Amino acid sequence: MASIVKIGVSWRALIRRKGHKGLCKTFQTKAQAEAWARQREAEIDRGEIVAEPGVLRVNEVIQAYRELRDQSRPIADTANEHYMLRRLADGLGDKRAGALSTQDLVSYCQMRKEEGAGPYTINMELSKLGTVMRYAGSFLKIALPDVTGQARPLLNHLGLIGGGGKRERRPTEDEIIGLLDQLKQPYSDLVRFAIATAMRRGEIVKLCWTDLDSEKKLILVRDRKDPRKKQGNDQWVPLLGDAWNIVQRQSRDNDRIFPVHEQTVSKYFKEACEDLGIPDLHFHDLRHEGTSRLFEEGYEIQQVSLVTGHKDWRHLRRYTNLKPVDLHREKKVPE
Incomplete structure (x- = not known):
């Protein structure tokens, strides 16, 4: 109950509630003070005025x-x-x-x-x-x-926070083979698919059969990550190389192509790396690997961006860690 007190020729309304900041205001008449107090108390009861910052957790x-x-x-x-x-x-x-x-x-x-x-x-x-x-x-x-x-x-x-920097880590062929042998299905195919498409973990586990265009061999990636657009950023992505075959051999008993949880993917991937003694390898590094392979296979940057979803080609460079030895490959001379 609010306290209405006469102060000289004015009336002061004071509201105190446990866990809330005290509210106080002075009016010319008692009726005005009472009306204001009733309105504020109703707002508190409706949750429109919450606990003061010092109390709120x-x-x-x-x-x-x-x-x-x-x-x-x-x-x-x-x-x-x-x-x-x-x-x-x-x-x-x-x-x-x-x-x-x-x-x-x-x-x-x-x-x-x-x-x-x-x-x-x-x-x-x-x-x-x-x-x-x-x-x-x-x-x-x-x-x-x-x-x-x-x-x-x-x-x-103190070095407790910092930028992401640029990761140079790419899995070796032996590490990839070991992971594919260690992981059970569908996780081994999911790793293969991640490398073939350079997709993010979250994008892969959300892919649905209804988003597959079998005639054009395309898959619709919905709400793809974009710093300027959080929703509705859907993109058709070509299923290149072995990606199409990997999709085709998945069970159609579920609406999703890879019906697994995003965190479970990370859990099994991390456990497999630990069992095999593979150091400092993250699932997201497979996106780096897949992107780099596209460049190594001869695709141009504008073509690679259609697969990876990068709008700014400058950002694509941080995912491109080409191996120096690949520069020795024989270049084809145009006829």
Whole structure:
């Protein structure tokens, strides 16, 4: 119940609720103060005025961000963003959002480093936290600190966050053969397909039989990754080389061509690398391998981009790690 107190010739309305910032305003008449107090209390009851930043937990802010995204662009359970939010909630969820400090983020980054995350991965998670605090704060009508911006100089100095750099890792032929022997179906074919098409893991597991054009030997990759367009970026991709045959031998008992979970692919791929003693090889490196092979087979950059989906050819260079020995191949002399 609001407290209405006469202060001189004016009337002050004061609302105090546990877990909420106190609301106070002065009016010329008692009736105005009471009407304002009733309206504010109703807004609190409806959840339109939430807990003050000092009380709100990071977990609640993350949940508010998810609810906000549900209204525009829902976060899929298989999306990398979902897992980043879950890691942030696990590591920082019980912290007070309004009192989150640089030291809190240093501790979080050190914990992630001990878990095996690299500077680029941690940097991406911190960027996501900044987005969450900014958008959810506006959604909840509260001011949250830009703690990620404040912490970045120190985190950079400590080497806890950093850029992705350029990976040069390509699997050797022996490593590929070993992985294909080690992995069971459909995971071995999925690896073959990843190399043949240079597709991302998430793109492969979403491919459906209804997206296959058998006459033209094309497959429709839906919502392909694009920094400027998050949805509707569908692209027809030619199934070159062995890619078409790999698709044709898959079971048609499911709507998807490779009916497996994105995270399961990573799990089995990582386990196979560990069992075989293959160091520092990621599933995404197969995209590098596939792209490089297309160049080595003689395709021009504009042709390769039709397969990989790169809009900017400059970005395509970071996936192209040609082997120096391949330059010794005999060039064909035009007749």
